Amino acid sequence: MKYNLNAKILSLILIVLALGLAANFAYTLKGSIKSTNIECQATCGLDMTNAACPHASNIPFNIYLGFTLAALLLVLGIFMLFSAKQYKEELTNKEKELKNKINSLIEEEKLVCQAILSGNGALFQSELIEKTNLSKVKMSRILDKLEGKGLIERRRQGMTNLVL
Numbered sequence: 001m002k003y004n005l006n007a008k009i010l011s012l013i014l015i016v017l018a019l020g021l022a023a024n025f026a027y028t029l030k031g032s033i034k035s036t037n038i039e040c041q042a043t044c045g046l047d048m049t050n051a052a053c054p055h056a057s058n059i060p061f062n063i064y065l066g067f068t069l070a071a072l073l074l075v076l077g078i079f080m081l082f083s084a085k086q087y088k089e090e091l092t093n094k095e096k097e098l099k100n101k102i103n104s105l106i107e108e109e110k111l112v113c114q115a116i117l118s119g120n121g122a123l124f125q126s127e128l129i130e131k132t133n134l135s136k137v138k139m140s141r142i143l144d145k146l147e148g149k150g151l152i153e154r155r156r157q158g159m160t161n162l163v164l
Contacts, residue, residue, distance in 0.1 A: 007084035014077030018070045025066035032060060101151055108134065112142050113151065116163055125154070125161040 102113060115131045116123055123131075129139050143163060146152045154161040 011077045011080035018074035021070040
């Protein structure tokens with residue numbers, strides 16, 4: 001849930017930043033056009049109050065670059081906003097699926113899962129044996145079943161396994 005909230009806040013910050021940049025570059029563009037028209041009027045003698053100067057009508061590169069950057073930030077912010085919602089839905093579905101799997105376990109399997117969770121999601125197999133008072137053979141069989149159900153993962157660490 002915390003990741004989802006941070007992603008949402010970050011995406012909103014990006015959207016606001018993009019809109020602010022676009023407004024800033026629009027204001028800069030307006031000033032650039034105005035100064036170009038004043039310069040055109042002084043140089044060419046043309047009255048450019050309602051039209052752009054035909055001799056100096058190109059927009060500076062930094063304005064194009066700024067608008068492009070603002071557009072990219074806006075698209076990124078919107079994408080992150082929608083992907084954060086999708087991530088939240090996926091997380092909720094996975095939590096429900098995990099709860100259903102845990103509820104279908106027998107008592108000894110639940111005991112092992114609780115011990116792993118109390119160890120911040122990772123314990124050595126030898127520590128699990130100590131915490132649950134189960135034999136090595138019983139523990140291996142339970143871990144085989146849990147691994148088959150996709151609830152845990154074992155990684156070899158020297159002479160023992162790290163159970164995640």
